[in-house]
Amino acid sequence: MFTLQPLPYAYDALAPVISEQTLHVHHDKHHATYVKTLNELLEKAGKTPDSLEQVIRDAAKTGEAKLFNNAAQAWNHSFFWAAMSPEKQTPTGELHAAIGQAFGDLAGLRKAFVEEGAGHFGSGWVWLAAQDGGALAVRSTHDADDTVPRPGLTPLIVCDVWEHAYYLDHQNDRKGFLEAWFDALPNWSFAAGQLCAAKGQGEPWRHPPAA
Structure with missing residues (x-):
């Protein structure tokens, strides 16, 4: 169980x-x-x-x-x-470099992440993921769909864009929620560990096993 x-x-x-x-x-x-x-x-x-x-x-x-x-x-x-932290963090090291290579800078990633999530039709998730080797991409998935069935793709961070994730606090302003979320809550230390795993340097996060 x-x-x-x-x-x-x-x-x-x-x-x-x-x-x-x-x-x-x-x-x-x-x-x-x-x-x-x-x-x-x-x-x-x-x-x-x-x-x-x-x-x-x-x-x-x-x-x-x-x-x-x-x-x-x-x-x-x-x-x-x-993938969230109560303490505001900033990407550093290899993660900072990978973000720069893929998006120009953190502001470029923020723009891509918010636009992907805000433009996603219906319920789902918006992800920052790394391909094997470390190249980063922003993608969204519908409903329950995730990155687990896809070999060669490691999630770094994710934000829930089902309405129950934000409606009590932000009403129908999904974009405003995503902007506030990206500025304050990503666990970039966690994301850095996931990026290392995508490069073959350690294991990615796994769900706790059944008891």
Whole structure:
């Protein structure tokens, strides 16, 4: 059984961009429901996997849409919490250099990230990801879709653009939410570790295994 992991910071730690109320609703209700449904589906199917990543890959291959959606959303949310920091950070070192190479500078990345997320039609996620070798790209995915089934692509940071992620705090201003989020919350230290993994220098983040 997979468990709902606690947030790596206090519920009020990301305010004012993400309020305490939003984090309680988002983590304790939305994320928790995905984990609960995932476990129910696995139990019904008699499956006892250790790796959530493998559940996602297998469900994508077999076309088990409900299992994929709940497994991927459980993974996406856990990654989202890890990809944020209450302390404002700045990219340094190899990550700073890779951002410059791909986007010119951090302002260029901000523009690309915000435009991709704000322009995404419907629910989904906006990612900064690295290809094998370290080349960076901004991409968005629909609904529960994520980067796990795609070999050669390592996510560095992600922002949730489902309405429940921002509506209580920003109403329908998704662009304003993304701008405020990018300026204050990305965990660039975490992203740097993910970039190293994309270059074959260490392992990328994995979801905690089933208990």
